[in-house]
Amino acid sequence: MTETILAVDRVTKRFPGVIANDAVTVDIRRGEIHCVLGENGAGKTTLADVLYGVYRPDEGTVTLNGEPLELQTPGDAIAAGIGMVHQHFELVPPMSVVENVVIGTSASQWLDLSEVRGRLNEFFRNYDVEIDPDAEVGRLSVGEQQWVEIFKTLYFGVEVLILDEPTAVLTPQGVQELFRILRRMRDEGLTIILITHKLKEVMELSDRVTVLRLGKVVGTVNTADVQMRDLAQMMVGREVLFQFDKERSDPGEPVLEVDGIHLPSVTGRGSLKGLSLTVRAGEVVGLAGVSGNGQNALFDALVGVEKPSSGGIRIGGVDTAELSANRIAQLGVASVPADRIAQGLLMDFKVKENLVLGRHRSNPFSRGGLLNRGAIDGFANKSIEGFDIRTPSASQSTRTLSGGNLQKVIMARELSGEPKLLVAHQPTRGLDISASEYVRRRLLEERDRGAAVLLMSEDLDEIFQLSDRIAVIYDGRIVSKTTPEQADLESLGLSMAGADTVEAGSA
Amino acid sequence: MEEFFTSAVIVGIFWATLRIATPLLLAALGELVCESSGILNLSLEGTMTMGAFAGFYVANETGSTVAGLVAAGLGGAFLSLIMALMTVTAKVNQVVAGLALNILGLGLAFFWYRSIYEAEGSIDIPTVETMAAPWEFFPIPWLTILALVMVPVVWVFLYRTKYGLELRSVGHNPEACDMRGVGIISRQYVAVVFGGVMAGLAGSFLSLGSTGLFFPDIISGRGWIALAIVIFGNWRATWVLVGSLLFGFLEATQLALQASDVDLPYQLLLALPFVLTIVALVFNRSRSNVPLSLTIPYHRGER
Numbered sequence: 001m002t003e004t005i006l007a008v009d010r011v012t013k014r015f016p017g018v019i020a021n022d023a024v025t026v027d028i029r030r031g032e033i034h035c036v037l038g039e040n041g042a043g044k045t046t047l048a049d050v051l052y053g054v055y056r057p058d059e060g061t062v063t064l065n066g067e068p069l070e071l072q073t074p075g076d077a078i079a080a081g082i083g084m085v086h087q088h089f090e091l092v093p094p095m096s097v098v099e100n101v102v103i104g105t106s107a108s109q110w111l112d113l114s115e116v117r118g119r120l121n122e123f124f125r126n127y128d129v130e131i132d133p134d135a136e137v138g139r140l141s142v143g144e145q146q147w148v149e150i151f152k153t154l155y156f157g158v159e160v161l162i163l164d165e166p167t168a169v170l171t172p173q174g175v176q177e178l179f180r181i182l183r184r185m186r187d188e189g190l191t192i193i194l195i196t197h198k199l200k201e202v203m204e205l206s207d208r209v210t211v212l213r214l215g216k217v218v219g220t221v222n223t224a225d226v227q228m229r230d231l232a233q234m235m236v237g238r239e240v241l242f243q244f245d246k247e248r249s250d251p252g253e254p255v256l257e258v259d260g261i262h263l264p265s266v267t268g269r270g271s272l273k274g275l276s277l278t279v280r281a282g283e284v285v286g287l288a289g290v291s292g293n294g295q296n297a298l299f300d301a302l303v304g305v306e307k308p309s310s311g312g313i314r315i316g317g318v319d320t321a322e323l324s325a326n327r328i329a330q331l332g333v334a335s336v337p338a339d340r341i342a343q344g345l346l347m348d349f350k351v352k353e354n355l356v357l358g359r360h361r362s363n364p365f366s367r368g369g370l371l372n373r374g375a376i377d378g379f380a381n382k383s384i385e386g387f388d389i390r391t392p393s394a395s396q397s398t399r400t401l402s403g404g405n406l407q408k409v410i411m412a413r414e415l416s417g418e419p420k421l422l423v424a425h426q427p428t429r430g431l432d433i434s435a436s437e438y439v440r441r442r443l444l445e446e447r448d449r450g451a452a453v454l455l456m457s458e459d460l461d462e463i464f465q466l467s468d469r470i471a472v473i474y475d476g477r478i479v480s481k482t483t484p485e486q487a488d489l490e491s492l493g494l495s496m497a498g499a500d501t502v503e504a505g506s507a
Numbered sequence: 508m509e510e511f512f513t514s515a516v517i518v519g520i521f522w523a524t525l526r527i528a529t530p531l532l533l534a535a536l537g538e539l540v541c542e543s544s545g546i547l548n549l550s551l552e553g554t555m556t557m558g559a560f561a562g563f564y565v566a567n568e569t570g571s572t573v574a575g576l577v578a579a580g581l582g583g584a585f586l587s588l589i590m591a592l593m594t595v596t597a598k599v600n601q602v603v604a605g606l607a608l609n610i611l612g613l614g615l616a617f618f619w620y621r622s623i624y625e626a627e628g629s630i631d632i633p634t635v636e637t638m639a640a641p642w643e644f645f646p647i648p649w650l651t652i653l654a655l656v657m658v659p660v661v662w663v664f665l666y667r668t669k670y671g672l673e674l675r676s677v678g679h680n681p682e683a684c685d686m687r688g689v690g691i692i693s694r695q696y697v698a699v700v701f702g703g704v705m706a707g708l709a710g711s712f713l714s715l716g717s718t719g720l721f722f723p724d725i726i727s728g729r730g731w732i733a734l735a736i737v738i739f740g741n742w743r744a745t746w747v748l749v750g751s752l753l754f755g756f757l758e759a760t761q762l763a764l765q766a767s768d769v770d771l772p773y774q775l776l777l778a779l780p781f782v783l784t785i786v787a788l789v790f791n792r793s794r795s796n797v798p799l800s801l802t803i804p805y806h807r808g809e810r
Contacts, residue, residue: 006632054686055808073688074685074686074687075687075688076688078688079688084686086686089683090682090684090686090687091683092675092676092680092682093679093680093743093799094679094796094799095672095675095676099672099676100683102669102672103672103673103676103683103684103687103689104673104684104687104688104689105669107669108669109668109669109670110667110668110669111667111668111672111801153685297709347752390768391774395763399809432596
């Protein structure tokens with residue numbers, strides 16, 4: 001187990017304005033699961049892309065089995081025995097599993113899919129995976145698509161398998177299933193490099209870990225020798241507070257009053273069946289629940305893009321039934337949507353344009369129907385500084401920003417008007433530790449300023465950390481209410497699973 | 508009405524259908540392969556004109572129909588090579604490049620025609636036999652046979668060879684192919700140039716095959732109809748054949764109607780193909796075979 005299979009020696013990769021990898025040195029041993037841990041933007045994916053021939057290093061060398069590796073394209077990497085499964089899948093959705101596997105192989109020009117099908121079936125049987133080789137890939141579940149990606153790579157007979165954030169798209173059960181099979185593949189001699197920012201996964205799965213920070217290697221350690229806290233510190237560069245010290249809240253008047261609203265499921269975003277909820281000024285109400293129990297519908301109803309069929313919503317005492325989404329926003333409602341890319345931002349617009357989106361029509365950003373560029377630039381630069389948004393300039397295309405910075409753009413925009421009510425849906429999903437911490441701290445600051453905060457999250461740790469009161473949503477209703485002090489994880493989990501038969505009254 | 512359904516009229520419509528469908532089928536099959544690789548070539552009209560002229564000119568000069576056909580294919584290949592350079596290598600917007608090449612193809616053919624023949628109208632080929640049919644009892648032109656044979660050939664190529672599978676994959680998700688070491692550029696060049704050769708041949712059928720003469724707007728919209736047929740056929744070779752025959756049949760019937768006394772507005776039949784294309788588009792929406800990356804240029808490393 002000590003033989004080095006892949007040696008990365010002082011590899012440097014620069015992009016305009018950034019050094020993504022700065023003299024990175026790692027040795028990967030044959031038959032190990034080696035995690036590359038780091039925050040978003042630490043250079044993990046760049047390193048993987050260098051190993052896979054997507055980028056060529058500016059300096060440094062990579063050797064495989066003692067031979068220097070000169071990769072021009074991913075095809076060279078595959079030929080050398082290195083395969084990679086990307087974070088977003090590289091599949092052809094309208095084609096079958098077999099067809100996807102055969103692309104790029106050295107199979108004969110006359111397609112004989114039966115042989116490929118046979119070998120795939122053997123793979124699937126071997127690893128207890130049930131996938132129809134003739135199924136259209138686009139119709140498979142995300143987890144199944146990941147299997148196809150992995151087996152597609154193994155089909156080339158690679159020695160080293162790189163996985164970039166493979167668990168981001170999986171359910172907890174899917175993650176366990178993946179880990180089970182990765183362990184078996186390792187035991188059968190495959191070398192696995194797993195790129196992740198999730199500490200729990202590193203602790204659970206890896207043999208060794210290399211931690212990257214800001215493009216540099218912080219260190220490589222044996223997983224068994226370290227604690228999660230140590231890794232977190234290596235990754236972030238300082239001690240990480242897993243617990244916030246928050247002061248007790250001093251709730252004021254009710255800001256949001258939701259009274260028995262019903263919303264039929266027409267848009268595929270779930271339904272509400274008589275949901276009642278109150279959020280007061282200066283408190284965080286955490287709404288826990290398994291996704292798909294009406295959180296999306298509630299979000300839509302609160303921001304006003306959907307209107308409840310019955311029941312009422314009052315914000316600051318004003319009935320919102322007849323108000324447009326824009327008018328509701330003007331009441332002092334800010335919202336952070338769960339899907340920040342689809343609902344929160346215009347990815348092809350500039351950062352500064354996204355920062356004023358929704359307020360671009362009013363003073364000072366618009367004057368006499370024309371955009372006031374000076375005011376927009378000034379505001380954008382202030383926001384970029386105030387929220388520490390990492391972007392080369394305010395005129396940068398939003399698409400180039402990382403997930404954490406995208407969320408900061410939304411937060412900067414939504415919080416700039418000092419909202420009375422903040423509705424945050426999954427505000428830290430997919431973010432790394434630093435960005436999550438930042439977003440959470442901002443939410444608490446809003447509470448302390450006197451805003452009413454409704455936090456919808458599937459992350460129970462987050463709910464416990466931030467909430468003053470907790471409500472559980474199940475099947476379009478609030479089924480239980482508690483406080484972080486009284487609640488325990490088990491009973492909360494049961495409520496989320498629908499174990500409460502008695503419907504709770506209005507919160 | 509009864510007089511209309513005489514055997515002479517029906518046989519006439521049959522041959523006219525094949526004659527009209529041949530250039531549509533050739534061009535549409537080429538475009539099908541081209542679009543399958545993710546490149547939309549809107550310059551069919553100009554490419555066909557180029558083929559029609561090149562074929563006409565060389566046949567006229569050499570006295571050989573075969574040389575004319577080769578020239579037509581090369582003329583189409585020439586224009587489509589520019590298309591490939593612009594869209595595959597330089598990654599220019601495909602719609603802009605296609606429209607520009609359309610104008611270039613039409614303009615070049617017209618310019619050469621005017622400067623070589625100093626003629627205004629149309630001219631006949633006096634020296635060349637137009638493409639004769641192999642059999643006297645069944646006078647089907649060679650190019651029509653070629654067009655029909657190309658249907659299974661294109662189908663087998665796209666669906667039964669690995670190269671074809673990879674070519675279609677490039678049209679759906681070039682990044683996935685790049686990540687597996689499948690050459691994107693070479694496949695797109697092959698597809699675009701194949702489309703150009705087919706369009707050139709399609710054009711030559713009009714100048715050498717059915718009329719034996721050339722005039723600048725000889726294609727008169729058939730390139731656009733071929734593009735519509737690819738959409739109508741939902742990017743499948745067999746349905747492209749059906750579409751071409753249907754367009755040909757409606758056009759042939761319309762012509763026969765005009766020549767007869769039947770009191771039916773022929774404009775209806777003229778409009779029908781386009782109505783059918785729209786209907787097909789609507790019905791195919793849920794199970795469309797449109798290449799998912801059609802018109803989207805691929806840049807490595809851009810997520």
